[in-house]
Amino acid sequence: MKTPGELTELFRANGRKVTAQRQCIFRVLQGDMTHPSAEAVHVAATRQMETISLKTVYQTLHDLAELGEISSLDLGTGMIRFDPNVDDPHHHLVCRHCGKVRDLVAAFPDLQIPNGADLGFEVGSAEIVFRGLCPECRQSALQLSI
Amino acid sequence: MKTPGELTELFRANGRKVTAQRQCIFRVLQGDMTHPSAEAVHVAATRQMETISLKTVYQTLHDLAELGEISSLDLGTGMIRFDPNVDDPHHHLVCRHCGKVRDLVAAFPDLQIPNGADLGFEVGSAEIVFRGLCPECRQSALQLSI
DNA sequence: TGTTTCTCAACACTGATTGTAGATAAGGCA
């Protein structure tokens, strides 16, 4: 994702208006590695601007996704997650207990589908999702089993 | 997934009652390779038993998943999909246009996470989702672009 | 500054899934 300043110019260049709410959301997303849900972005934005509505957050997240500045991910945690890291290709670690999502920057070169196994699909992308327990949930699982 | 007869015994052995509705759902799932949603299972079940309720379908699908006879998949198509194929490990092809899901039976052995890249996660499983266009949607996309 | 067009925020709505509770039926036993 670009910086808030660059996003301001990008929005103007695309005929979108730049409002205080949108700039607030730009700042909130800047450097956020947690893959926040719309709700989480709203909570963080509210700390800077009490009256911002959840709908506005959704709108702006969709605008950013449309411009390719963030990506939206459905990782099975019950809510769409948004990812400002669109510059390096990566996969994801998902905690099956608390839903935490972390980047896994690693190349897995051998995702070639064997001949004939693609059943006629025209395959455009492959995502790998690693599911497990994050350090925090691992810790509490340990304590429970003692 | 076991056969309807075996599932009947399994349910009884687990203290669950075997009803005509449940057996109807067993039959519907038997050999279904489409990874149906609960709604799709309900539609198919209704053809054999007009009055079966959607809630009963959800309940039975959850029971089967709890017993390990089917698995439930969230592949980002908007609905949970159910998979009676729990016997051979496989990955999935998902059509990004119509949501069709197909098995991809192929081993991708090199999914080892590089040392230190797991961020302390205890990784239990890795799923690969291949997204693209199914043969039918590919065909209609072709016709549109001519 | 005035005009146009986009955006804001409140509200109602959707669609998948879950919760509730009384009616009903399964399974065990005499």
Added chain:
DNA sequence: TGCCTTATCTACAATCAGTGTTGAGAAACA
């Protein structure tokens, strides 16, 4: 078989993430 206990079934209401609508308000641009 007939009764009893208990799980299950159905209809209905509720939830929850996300979307559609609309009048008020603000940005862009001349």
